[in-house]
Amino acid sequence: MNISDYSNKVNWLFNQFPVFQKVGAKAYKPTLDNTKSLISFFSIPIDEMSFVHVAGTNGKGTTCSIVASALTESGKKVGLFTSPHIKDFRERIRVNGKMISENEVVHYINMVQSHSFEFSPSFFEITWAMALAHFYKMDCDVVVVETGLGGRLDATNVIIPELSIITNIGLDHVAILGGTRKLIAGEKAGIIKKGVPVVIGEGDEEVAPVFKEVAEAIEAPIYFLENLQEVDAFQQNSNLAFKALDILLGDISGKETLYSNAISKLYENTGLFGRSQVYSESPLIILDAAHNPMGVEKLIRNIQLNYSYRNVRVLYGTSNDKDLDAILGLFPVEWKYFFTEFSNNRSTRIQDLKENSNVKQLNAKYFSNAKKAFTEAKSIESELDMIVVFGSFFLLEDII
Template sequence: MNRCGNPHNKLKTIHIAGTNGKGSTAAILQSILRTAGLKVGLYTSPHLVNFNERIRVNGIPISDDFIIEFMKMLNDDIDEIKSTFFETTTVLALYNFFIEKVDVAIIEAGLGGRLDSTNILEPNLTIITSIDIDHQNILGETINEIAFEKAGIIKKDTPVITSNQPKEVLDVLIGRAKILNSKIEIVNNPDKIIVDRFFTNFVVENKEFSIPLLGEHQAYNASLAIRASSLFMDGLSYQTINDGLKNTIWPGRFQLLDKKLPIFYDVAHNSAGINTIRSTLKSLNAINYIGLIIIKKDKEVDLIANALNGLFDELIISTLPNSQLMDKTELFNSLKSNNIKCKVIYPIEKAFCYISDKAEKGGISIIFGSHYAAKSIYKFFEINFDNVSI
């Protein structure tokens, strides 16, 4: 960071951590602030298809040329200090935002918060989204331990907003904020949430809003983003905020894959994420519900199985030739031992055809469980993802 001139000290930043919803909240917030006329940097992870997606300015991914020049400039330094992939990527993002002269950079923490490389920031605003059990091998076994790690991004005299969390989580966050003399605000829950196949409609402070991200949880994420935008930028009009919401694009979050058929893709990969799939599916009337699950090796299958119980009329297991993904037979046996009825369809293209056929017959199909499946999904469903602007 020193070699780049410490760009993090020269930027206005908004730092976001949480178990679920931090990427969606970041994307919604950047859309609102862009609609308000700001030049916005957005740093998120992981990527779906291309590395460049992680770093965007006004929705446009960082160029290959910029990455190449950055690596030429810092290659010796990276080798000398043995900088990790994520540490290097974080420096790249902040340096890019400085060179691009953004008005604000929205930075999503990678894992946890307290020890995350993004925690070098002294942000203008801190956002903590919903906290749940995930990455126990790194963040701790209990929700209190995980909340402690997330609360690590709270900085002295810096405003913090969060959603209405379980008491044990709020106790940790409020306690940390009090120690650091940072005002913490618990954002009110949205009201009158209605989800259809294309939009989530909801009410905040007696005002109606609409967002093209599906699910009740997205109304909660949007409520955080709405409050954050108002805290960061005075005088935002209702029209600006609502237009920003309607302009939000965030692939891989209950994303409709087919213009004619109800086939969706969601990167949900833990029990809390799968529970959001459950609540969203309930709002979409169908003859039956078909799930296609593809997950990473490191996931807690017992917790996932508990969330899957009774969710689908049919659950399909598949995988890809990727060392990060769980073997299809291993996943099948693990789910079966948890009394989850499922079957394996492989290769994955055959599974895609199967769930498409079910959707044609009146069902709703959803592919879920991993970012790593995105490239194959978009290729099969002929979605052009190259240099997508969000």
């Protein structure tokens, strides 16, 4: 097999089936029947597999990766399913940090291509079934799974996990999940299973009752993380992951060392990318996939908390389904901004950014090309300047 075979197969997969990463809400399939049929097609005995299931508005990928890294450091063979990918489709499917091979991806796509289905599965459903087939083939001890969208009707919600985790609840994908945090919490709570412990990262007075009601009705032990003030988003996700691991691992010796190694070997064990990632030390460049109001607010607070002495230059581009008023209203006026479009057709256009009333008070430049915007942002004027890139996975894909 040559590289073009793999590329052609993945391109076919993207084009053959609807994919949220490319077309948005039209790709969402509010049913689990397709996923169950695909699992049967691939002959995957999911009842014989062990899972950790993670949902939430923000921090899912980071929390999944920390849990997976710690379990890897404990000596287990750990499957990790996350989305979206940034450069390579295979980033979504890993075992102990190693991506699924190109040959195996081609093999599974060939199976799909050669079969005539009586339904139209989505890109995500196909990818999830392929991942399960790979994890079963690799004889994983446990698989850590990030939901794609929501929880109750997400394609991943066919599993019975050892533990469920819900990171937090914010307003995102409201056209699909509901227009209030309470409604969205109800959808995310759909991953809570009978008798299975669930850990909640952020449970305030609006959403905590939703989780408690669901958990109590099906006798699922529920735990709420104590939220500490003045901790950044990564530390919050780490604290949540460690609380979940305390439940999973029980009383084992050397937990502090295990958790420390999980963080220090996070990239090696999971390939986690684009979450408060230091991309460059000189100049200091931080990449983050924050893309909704809650995520952006946490990122800005993190930068202000940890880099208060720095001159911040922001490279920002976002998808056209985001709440621009809510997001741009969070931007500190003392920062310098480089607004850009990115190559994906879901990009917000520069004209829409220029017309937003919140932008008019900002020191901003505008670009139609993300690489050019990144080059301009990196033309720093002082050693105290730093660059923060955020707004979309698509933006990160364009510049790295």
